Amino acid sequence: MMMSRLFSACALACLLSAPFSAPAWAHKVIASVYAEGDVIAGEIGFSNGDMAPDAVVEVFDPAGNRLGEARTDADGAFTFRPSQKVPHVFRSNLGAGHVAEVTMEVEDLPAMGGAVAQGAAPASTAGGAVVASSQGAPASALSMDEQEKILSGVVQKQLLPLRRELAAYKEKNDIQSILGGIGYIFGLFGLGFYIAARRKLAQVPTQAVADPSSHSPQKG
Amino acid sequence: MHIVDGALSLPVVAGGAVLAVGGLAVGLKSLTMEKIPAAGVLSATFFVASLIHVPIGPSSVHLIMNGLAGLVLGWAAFPALFVGLLLQAVFFGFGGVTVLGINAVNIALPAVMVFYLCRRGVASSSPLVSALWGALGGGLAIVFTTCFVALSLALSGEEFLPAAKLVFVAHIPVMVVEALITGAAVYLARRVKPDLFNSLATSNIARSSGSL
Numbered sequence: 407m408m409m410s411r412l413f414s415a416c417a418l419a420c421l422l423s424a425p426f427s428a429p430a431w432a433h434k435v436i437a438s439v440y441a442e443g444d445v446i447a448g449e450i451g452f453s454n455g456d457m458a459p460d461a462v463v464e465v466f467d468p469a470g471n472r473l474g475e476a477r478t479d480a481d482g483a484f485t486f487r488p489s490q491k492v493p494h495v496f497r498s499n500l501g502a503g504h505v506a507e508v509t510m511e512v513e514d515l516p517a518m519g520g521a522v523a524q525g526a527a528p529a530s531t532a533g534g535a536v537v538a539s540s541q542g543a544p545a546s547a548l549s550m551d552e553q554e555k556i557l558s559g560v561v562q563k564q565l566l567p568l569r570r571e572l573a574a575y576k577e578k579n580d581i582q583s584i585l586g587g588i589g590y591i592f593g594l595f596g597l598g599f600y601i602a603a604r605r606k607l608a609q610v611p612t613q614a615v616a617d618p619s620s621h622s623p624q625k626g
Numbered sequence: 627m628h629i630v631d632g633a634l635s636l637p638v639v640a641g642g643a644v645l646a647v648g649g650l651a652v653g654l655k656s657l658t659m660e661k662i663p664a665a666g667v668l669s670a671t672f673f674v675a676s677l678i679h680v681p682i683g684p685s686s687v688h689l690i691m692n693g694l695a696g697l698v699l700g701w702a703a704f705p706a707l708f709v710g711l712l713l714q715a716v717f718f719g720f721g722g723v724t725v726l727g728i729n730a731v732n733i734a735l736p737a738v739m740v741f742y743l744c745r746r747g748v749a750s751s752s753p754l755v756s757a758l759w760g761a762l763g764g765g766l767a768i769v770f771t772t773c774f775v776a777l778s779l780a781l782s783g784e785e786f787l788p789a790a791k792l793v794f795v796a797h798i799p800v801m802v803v804e805a806l807i808t809g810a811a812v813y814l815a816r817r818v819k820p821d822l823f824n825s826l827a828t829s830n831i832a833r834s835s836g837s838l
Contacts, residue, residue, distance in 0.1 A: 505633040584677065587713045588670045594709055595666030602659040 437506035438573050439496055441516035442562055443555070445485045449570075450478055450498055450506045457482025458506070463498045468509075488515055628676075628714070628729055629775065631722030635782040642728025642778065646708065649734060653704030661702050668695040669706040673713055676720060687800050693767030694808045696737025697748055697760060697823065703737040704730070728778055736770030748812055748823050756823070757813035764808025768801040769794075 439448035451457035459480045465473040473494065476484040488494060494510045634642075657665060668691075675689040695703040708730045714720040721729045740763040747759030776790030815822045 499633070505630055507631075583717045584674065587673055587717050590713055591670045591673060591709055592666055595662055595669065598657070599659065599662045599666075602662060606659060 436573055437508040439508050439510045441514060444516050445487045446510060446516060447485045448496060449483050451482045458500050461498050461500055463496050466495045467492045628721035629725050631724050634725060634778055638778050638781045639725055639728055642731050646727035646730040649704040650708060653701045656700060657702040657705060661699060665699055665702050665706040668698060669710045672707055673710040676714055687796050689800060689804060690733060692733050692737040693740050693764035693804055694811055696740040696767060697744060697763050700741045701738055704734045707734040732771055732774040736767045739770055740767045753813055753816040756816050757809045760812025761805040761809030765801040765805035768797055768804055772797050
């Protein structure tokens, strides 16, 4: 009993100190990709906030055929211009057993260059006039196409911190899952103890009955 | 320390799984009823210790505490550490389910090695001597683990020496910290419950010799 008390104290000490190291306890590789204009932009880093600079990112289709490669900059960001409408698998080996892998599905792919240009061109003159009347002089100088580009750039910029926060939140280990894990461990070993105890209890009565009879030499 | 899914080649993953199944079988056999509570607590200790990260340079490493598990449990450290690894993979995505086998071998086999290397020292009559042996065991377990991790990376095609150097150097602080913690834990256990290591170790030996 003393020893289990000792170890539960040890486990408790570890448990109590865990939340205080919260910002640095990540060890996992995180990779995220998203459409930005007509390219795929992505980031690779570790879940403690460090990014992976100057890493080679290889791009494959689901069958494993190589589509190309990209290289991350100093902030762990990379861009890739897709040329095929297939799911893209981005893979980067950061060494020492750290491999980042993330897949972008077809519906998340950015609009391919050709399609955007075709759709936007006829609408640009009419759309430009409507916006001009409500917004004033500066807007009228821009075509619909250019406005769209600026707008999407602004939205991208606004969304970036949110996206990062979301990615970090997904990697968060909260106290509930830690406690849940410990609960599972104790439950599992408790179950093992129950099975072991039942086996032992099942042995006792048969031995007690068998002992006076001829089975006694089998003992030991 | 936890190798993730997809970092290793298939033969290494398969070999690790086979070794892990063997280790688990031996471990479960040596897991007597007296050891089950200790195994559960050490499994939980390992599970939580891996969440405590020590920031070092550009990366961070975490405690493992497999040395202590090995010293107390012997072969039974295999199932205890395996359960911890499984739950870490499920709850936090540390490692992965396909590489569970090789990760279990990398972490639990050093525990067993430390048990055989240091159990005589830990059973010494002087608590101070056994604490020193415990500290040695705690540090050695990490040394072996880094070597195994580097070896599994090397077998998957990475250059052994650079990989080993990288993993080893990053874990030097962990070796020191774990040596201190394991030494302190052994010292404390010897003071409050002097026969902990003896009783569990001898029951292990008696059982294995009995089954022969």
